[in-house]
Amino acid sequence: MADGQEEGVKTMREETIIQKILEKAPYAEGKVRRERRIEFKIPAERIRDFLMLLKEKDFESMMQITVVDWPNDGEYELVYQMWSYTHAVHAFVKTRIPRDLDKARMPTVRDIYPVAETYERDAHDFFGVYFEGNDKMEMPWILDDTEQGLFPYRKDFDWIGYVKKKYKILDRFDEDKDNYVI
Amino acid sequence: MVDWRLFEPLFNYARKKSMWIVAFCTGCGGIEMPPLMTSRYDLERFGMMPNPAPRMADLFLITGYVTPKTLKRIIITYEMQPDPKYVMAHGSCPLNGGPYWDSYNAIKHLDKYIPVDVVIAGCMPRPEAVMDGINKMMEMIENGTADGWKRYKENYEWYKKNQDELFGEGWREREARRWLPWLMDKKKE
Ligand code: SF4
Numbered sequence: 245m246a247d248g249q250e251e252g253v254k255t256m257r258e259e260t261i262i263q264k265i266l267e268k269a270p271y272a273e274g275k276v277r278r279e280r281r282i283e284f285k286i287p288a289e290r291i292r293d294f295l296m297l298l299k300e301k302d303f304e305s306m307m308q309i310t311v312v313d314w315p316n317d318g319e320y321e322l323v324y325q326m327w328s329y330t331h332a333v334h335a336f337v338k339t340r341i342p343r344d345l346d347k348a349r350m351p352t353v354r355d356i357y358p359v360a361e362t363y364e365r366d367a368h369d370f371f372g373v374y375f376e377g378n379d380k381m382e383m384p385w386i387l388d389d390t391e392q393g394l395f396p397y398r399k400d401f402d403w404i405g406y407v408k409k410k411y412k413i414l415d416r417f418d419e420d421k422d423n424y425v426i
Numbered sequence: 427m428v429d430w431r432l433f434e435p436l437f438n439y440a441r442k443k444s445m446w447i448v449a450f451c452t453g454c455g456g457i458e459m460p461p462l463m464t465s466r467y468d469l470e471r472f473g474m475m476p477n478p479a480p481r482m483a484d485l486f487l488i489t490g491y492v493t494p495k496t497l498k499r500i501i502i503t504y505e506m507q508p509d510p511k512y513v514m515a516h517g518s519c520p521l522n523g524g525p526y527w528d529s530y531n532a533i534k535h536l537d538k539y540i541p542v543d544v545v546i547a548g549c550m551p552r553p554e555a556v557m558d559g560i561n562k563m564m565e566m567i568e569n570g571t572a573d574g575w576k577r578y579k580e581n582y583e584w585y586k587k588n589q590d591e592l593f594g595e596g597w598r599e600r601e602a603r604r605w606l607p608w609l610m611d612k613k614k615e
Contacts (some may be wrong), residue, residue, distance in 0.1 A: 355597070369601050383608050387531075388495050390593075396530055404528055410592075 254279050261301070261331060268297050279421045283336045287352060288322075291339055294355050295324065298337070302330040306353075309363035311371045315399045319343055320373060322350065343397075352377035370397040434570070441484065441510060442567040447477040448483040450503060453490015454550050455516040457598045467553050472560065473571035480506040485563070488542075494592060497539055498601055501589060504540050504578075511575045512567065514544045514559055521545050538588045541574035543604070 251340040251386040253274045258291045262274040262282055273285045273295060285340040286294050317340075324337040341348055353360045364375040372395040384392075390410075395401065451459060462469050463476065477483045480503045492500065504511065517522035520536035527534065536542055541564060546559040566572035578585060590597070 356490050385603055386495075389604075391495070391530065403530060406530050410530065419575050 245398060257331065258282050258333060265297060265301055269294055277336075280333050281336070282333060283338065285294060285338050288309075288339045288341045291324070291337075292351050292356065294337065294351050298326055298335065299356060301328075303328040303333075303335060305329065306357040306359050306363070307334075309360065309367055311367045311373060311397075313371065313397070313399045315342065315343070320348055320371060322367070322373070324353075341373070343398075348373045350375050354378050369395075371395055372398070438568050438570060442564045444565075445485040445512070445563070446475055446477040446483045447485045447487055448480050448503060448507070448544055449478055450480075450486070450500070451489045452492055452496050452500070453517070454520060455487075455489025457464045457486075458489065458516070458553055458556060459511045461553050467557060468568060469560075472564070474560070480504075481508065483507055484511055486511065487596045488513065488515040488520050490517055491524065491526050492536055493531050494533060497533055497536075498549055498593065498597065501540060502598070509575050510572075512563060512572050513540060513542045514540045514546070516546050516548075516551055516556065516559075518549050520549060523545060524549055530540075533592070539585060539592070541577045541585075545571045565612055566579060604607075 251339060252382050255278070258276045258280070262276065262284075265284075266272060266274050269286070269290075271287060271290050275283050276385060284294070305327045307325040307327050308323075310323045310325065314321060314322065317382055319340045320343045321343065321380050322338075322339050326335040326337060327333075328335070334378050335341060348371070352364060354364065354377070356373075361380060364373075365380060365383065365385045367373045368375065369392075375381060387396075394406070395407075396403070437455070450507060460464070461467055469475070474485070480486075484507070485505055486500075486507065488500065515521065515536055519532065520542070523529070523532060523534035526532035533539065544559050544563050547554050548555055551559070563572065594600075
C-alpha cells in the first residue's frame with residue numbers, strides 16, 4: 245500500500261500533464277506507465293490534431309516513429325515517441341491502422357515535426373505504411389532496389405526462403421532444425 | 427634495358443613497410459581502429475596510416491559485415507586503388523556471414539566478390555588479432571603470396587559473374603542514376 249502511495253506521489257507530475265492534454269483532446273486515452281513515461285492511445289485520423297496539441301504542450305522533440313506488426317489482428321501499431329525537454333517526460337502516442345498494403349495509410353506529420361520525414365520514409369521502406377503528403381515517400385532510402393517493395397520487416401515475410409534464393413548458400417540447411425552450426 | 431623483376435624483392439620490402447589504409451570502415455570493426463591507431467598498438471610504427479583517398483592506398487580493411495549496398499561501394503573503391511592492392515577482412519561476417527548468416531541484407535562470402543588476402547576470425551577480433559593479421563600480411567607481401575590483385579585480374583569473369591548475380595546486370599550505371607531524379611528536383615526548387 246505504501247508503495248502504491250509513493251508511486252502516486254512520484255507520478256503526480258505526469259498525471260497533471262496527461263489531464264491537461266486530455267482536456268483538449270477528449271478522443272484520446274492516456275495513462276501513466278511509470279515515472280517519466282506516459283502513453284496515449286488515439287484514433288489514426290486524429291494524429292495531426294493530437295501532435296499539434298502535444299507540440300503546444302511542450303513536447304518539442306519527436307524521437308522516433310516505430311511500427312509494430314500484429315499479423316493476427318491484421319493491424320500495424322504506430323508508436324510516435326515524443327520527448328519533452330521542459331518536463332523531461334517521454335510520451336508514447338499509439339495508434340492502429342490496418343496492415344493490408346493498400347489500406348496502410350497515414351496522414352504525414354512532417355510539417356509539424358520536420359524530423360518525421362526520415363522516420364516516415366523508414367516506416368514506408370520496411371513496413372509499407374504510406375504517409376500521405378510526404379513527397380519524399382518514393383525517394384530511395386535504406387533498402388536497395390532488389391528489396392524495395394518486399395517490406396522485409398513484416399512478420400509474414402519469408403526470411404529464410406529469401407536468403408536462400410538471394411545468396412544461394414543455405415540449401416544444405418534443414419529448416420526443421422533450430423540449432424545451426426555453420 | 428632494365429629488367430625490373432630484379433628489383434622485385436626491394437619493391438616488396440618497400441611495399442611491406444608502407445601500407446596505407448583506405449579509411450572505409452564497415453560494420454562493427456571500425457571501433458577497433460582507434461585503439462590500433464593510437465598509442466597502445468600504434469600502427470604507424472609499421473608505416474601504416476589511414477588515408478582518405480583510395481587512389482593513394484594499398485591496403486583495404488573490411489572491418490565487419492558487408493551489406494550489398496556497401497559491397498557496391500567497396501567494389502568501386504577497390505577498383506579505384508592502384509596495383510598492388512591488398513584486402514584484409516576482419517571478423518566472421520565477411521568470412522561466412524557470422525551472426526548475420528540468415529540476414530537478407532548481409533553478404534555471406536566476401537571472397538566471392540573481391541579477392542581477400544588475409545581473413546581474421548573472431549567477432550570482433552581483438553586488436554592483438556588484427557596485429558597478427560597485419561604481421562601475416564607483411565610476410566605475404568614480402569614473399570609475394572599476397573596476390574589478390576592478380577587474381578582479380580585473371581578471374582575477373584568469375585568475380586563479375588558473382589557480382590552481377592547479386593546486383594543484377596548493369597548495376598553500376600543503375601546505381602549512378604538512382605539519385606538523379608531527386609537531385610534534379612532539388613535544383614528546380
Ligand atoms: S564478426 Fe561480429 S563484430 Fe565483426 S562485423 Fe560481424 S557481428 Fe560485428
